[in-house]
Amino acid sequence: MTTVIASRPRRPGNRRPAWEEKATPVGQVLKGLVLLALVLAVLFPLWAVVVTSLASRQTIDAAGGMVVVPREFDPSAYFTIFNGGQISRAVWISTLVTAGGTAVSLVLTVLAAYGLSRPGSVAHRPLLFLFLLTFLIYPGLVPSYLVVTSLGLKDSLWSLILPTAISAFNLVVVRAFFMNVPSELLDSARIDGAGEWYILTRIVLPLSKAVVAVVGLFYAVGYWNAYFNSVLYIDTSDKWPIQRVLQTYILAGQSPSVTGAPVNIPGVTAYPPTLAVKMAVVVVTVVPAVIVYPFVQRHFTKGVITGAVKG
Template sequence: MSIQQDATRAPLGLPGAAATPVPDPRPAPRRRPRRSRHRNAWEGRPTVLGQGLKGAVLAGVVLAVLFPLYTVVLTSLSTTADVNRSGGMVTVPGQLTLAAYQQILSGGIVTRAALVSIGVTTVGTVLSTTVSVLAAYGLSRPGSVLHRPILFVFLITMFFGAGMIPTYLLVSELGLINSYWSLILPGAVSAFNVLILRSFFMSIDPAITEAARIDGAGDWRILGRIVMPMSRAVTAVVALFYGVGYFNAFFNAMLYINDNVKWPLQLVLRSYVLQGVTLPGSGTGQVDVATGAVTGLPVKMAIMVLAIVPILLVYPLIQRHFTKGVIFGAVKG
């Protein structure tokens, strides 16, 4: 061993001993990364002018969406004098009244049409969602019988359709003309929604279902106890798609329903509001202005509000599932 090494190991205080360096307990200062002179626009701190422009644009978009709804609701709550004074749609509130809603909800054709739409939407949504879930679960199991040919048939229906006349002849041969089932069965299953559900079911870890199968669970129990609780979001989104489709549909009613008593609300809205047809029993005729009753325009706007309200009430209940369900249930390539 050399003398120099012995010197470094000598104890402190001895002559010629080298002092052992003591580490600094304070952490070393972090070096800031060097910023590039060329920074992207979204990486910089927003300026007051930029924030003001963004706020103005967002306020304009919100105003463009809410102002038509505001005028429709306000016109439906206005009297005939206010409508005549404004020359059409009311933008400044005057004397507010519920006379238009009392007229359309007094037991006429509008009330029946609202009940028909709610009933068809409820039954159709439950039926379509149930059939779609069962079909998607069967098509997502690799060992299911003929799942590939059936899947191919589903894909064909997305690009090729029979057409209006063959569909009408089929509905007529089944005896569904002037029946509520003609509003549900022709479009009961959407191939696109089935593919969304199938894609989500296939993304579930197979180990979970295999473990349940080892414990003795069958396909029905696996679907009801394991798969469905894990797929509430995508099922809620598919149910929303079906519900909005049934509630807004009017073309099937125009083709297959001959009795106006069985018309859904959207067909009444189309016939009265857009085409100006006076519907019997709707209470939409001209009324005496001196009594404070309303004429046709507020009643038309009241029917529009009545057609919008159910969707506005249902959507917030499943809005939290909407984005999650669309992303998780998306068809991936």
């Protein structure tokens, strides 16, 4: 019996798929224009915010609002918000919550992911099922509020950290990375007498810098940008993070409350315009993420694709 293997039908003219074709000069120009338009769409609002935050009262009055073309340089808005008052305090609280929350989340996520990545761990499947169940079922706002208040976390900075301490998505990503660590390497360490803590800290974590850096960035950005938990759980305005202050000033239309001493620097306005102060607060909320991202960018691609479905 002769087996006939059907040959793959050839494309007319032996042409390659469209995504493998070399771009024509017109296509390259169009791609460049589209990319340029996207970049401008992102950078133009940021440019307007930064320029407005550094504009003088006369420039803002002449522009009738947001300033696009800089004329006079006046950093009084930044001196004002960091000269004391609610904004300076909010920046400090957001920094504290971000640093502490990221540390707590990374420790809990790494420990849970390592335990769930070991097939022989206690209650491996039930615990993994409970974590994955949070993808499908969310307890709701009222139960979460009742749990936080019953634990005595109301009006405490811990209410901004503990309710979101572990992300199920980040846990699955870190667990998938840990499962890709060669089991022969771990077995050889156990033969030499190494315990699980030694294996985690000296072998697994050094090999997992990429995913830990990316997950840490996700947690840090999440804590820095979060404001809804502060709306629910923080009653004292002195404990508001910067995002809550930004939400109050920008969306609610309230004027910034700056209680520090007047700025007394040559060439700097003592009382800057309200719009400049608002835009300065926006810049302050964005700058930390922009500063941190370049340090983890080289790990970003490797960390994000970890755990992806492979075909």
